[in-house]
Amino acid sequence: MLFTQYPDLMSITDLRGALGVGRTKAYELVSSGEIRSIRVGNAIRIPKTSLLDYVKGSGYNVDNADERRYREGGRQ
DSSP: OTTTTSOSEEOHHHHHHHHTOOHHHHHHHHHTTSSOOEEETTEEEEEHHHHHHHHHHTTOOOOHHHHHHHHTTSOO
């Protein structure tokens, strides 16, 4: 399953680790709306589903069965 080591609401630091990108690129992806995010106070949080949507839409090979299990709460 994808990104199981990350929380359901990810920080920019988590996003950087998940995608292997730098700080500037992570903020660019969020501010452009390519990856949906929410604000909690002053903090930016990225729902893990937004990351999965981005990865799927970017042409990465995402196994639909893995994605379905994630959306159903991790049931096998």
